[in-house]
Amino acid sequence: MTVVRAALTQTTWTGDKESMIKVHEEFVRDAAAQGAQVICFQELFYGPYFGAVQDPKYFEYAESVPGPTVERFQALAREHRIVIVVPLYEEEQPGVLYNTAAVVDADGSYLGKYRKTHIPQLPHFFEKFYFRPGNLGWPVFDTAAGRIGVNICYDRHFPEGWRALGLAGAELVFNPSATAPGISNRLWELEQPAAAIANGYFIGANNRIGTESEEFGGEAVTFYGSSYFVSPTGNYVGEVASKDRSELVVRDLDLEELRRVRETWQFYRDRRPDAYGPLVAP
Numbered sequence: 001m002t003v004v005r006a007a008l009t010q011t012t013w014t015g016d017k018e019s020m021i022k023v024h025e026e027f028v029r030d031a032a033a034q035g036a037q038v039i040c041f042q043e044l045f046y047g048p049y050f051g052a053v054q055d056p057k058y059f060e061y062a063e064s065v066p067g068p069t070v071e072r073f074q075a076l077a078r079e080h081r082i083v084i085v086v087p088l089y090e091e092e093q094p095g096v097l098y099n100t101a102a103v104v105d106a107d108g109s110y111l112g113k114y115r116k117t118h119i120p121q122l123p124h125f126f127e128k129f130y131f132r133p134g135n136l137g138w139p140v141f142d143t144a145a146g147r148i149g150v151n152i153c154y155d156r157h158f159p160e161g162w163r164a165l166g167l168a169g170a171e172l173v174f175n176p177s178a179t180a181p182g183i184s185n186r187l188w189e190l191e192q193p194a195a196a197i198a199n200g201y202f203i204g205a206n207n208r209i210g211t212e213s214e215e216f217g218g219e220a221v222t223f224y225g226s227s228y229f230v231s232p233t234g235n236y237v238g239e240v241a242s243k244d245r246s247e248l249v250v251r252d253l254d255l256e257e258l259r260r261v262r263e264t265w266q267f268y269r270d271r272r273p274d275a276y277g278p279l280v281a282p
Contacts, residue, residue, distance in 0.1 A: 012210030032080035038145035062091035078108030106144035166199035180221035
């Protein structure tokens with residue numbers, strides 16, 4: 001497969017889990033109707049971004065992975081022959097919770113999951129209250145749409161994860177996010193294109209939209225969308241999505257570009273892991 005048609009979602013919180021799941025079921029159907037072979041939802045897609053506050057009531061959103069929500073999307077993937085990346089709140093056991101993305105292949109099979117590695121604890125992003133750091137490394141999944149990896153939101157600030165995915169053979173890496181204005185705006189423009197260049201693969205980065213004020217009142221932040229795909233040359237593939245509208249972003253990604261770029265920019269040949277010991281010193 002040379003050209004992969006890939007999709008990203010960005011949307012606002014509807015007010016309840018079931019309606020959010022239904023919205024994303026429709027996104028899958030729409031993407032498949034447009035010929036998409038893979039789709040990735042936004043971070044913690046079926047709930048509000050509860051990291052805005054520290055409240056144990058949001059533990060109720062956690063579920064097993066695989067579990068009921070993943071199984072719903074397994075059936076939909078099988079029906080529409082589409083790979084689905086499903087970011088959700090995982091309960092491994094009571095009190096052991098992760099920010100996770102499940103990967104479902106186009107035949108409906110569950111391929112595995114990635115758990116967010118880097119967990120922030122900042123005003124309006126109180127994630128250490130809700131999540132343990134991921135412990136599964138950076139897996140790459142062989143799917144019907146190519147070799148896919150996942151980095152979740154805050155992970156994108158750390159170059160090591162991007163490189164680990166590239167070394168493991170990723171062709172397309174998704175970065176589902178819940179990102180609010182501030183210094184983040186400029187980083188959103190820079191980090192994923194830089195990572196795509198440095199590692200020689202495509203990246204799909206998506207963000208929520210809207211202000212979840214009905215859920216969090218004055219503690220709510222405004223998410224700014226601006227979802228996009230970027231190529232191994234650091235260029236956007238098509239237009240960047242809007243800042244404030246629900247959108248399904250569908251783009252064609254030519255995987256042959258990976259070979260062309262890597263044969264020009266020999267970053268994997270010229271890297272010096274023997275010299276990087278200080279990077280992993282305690």
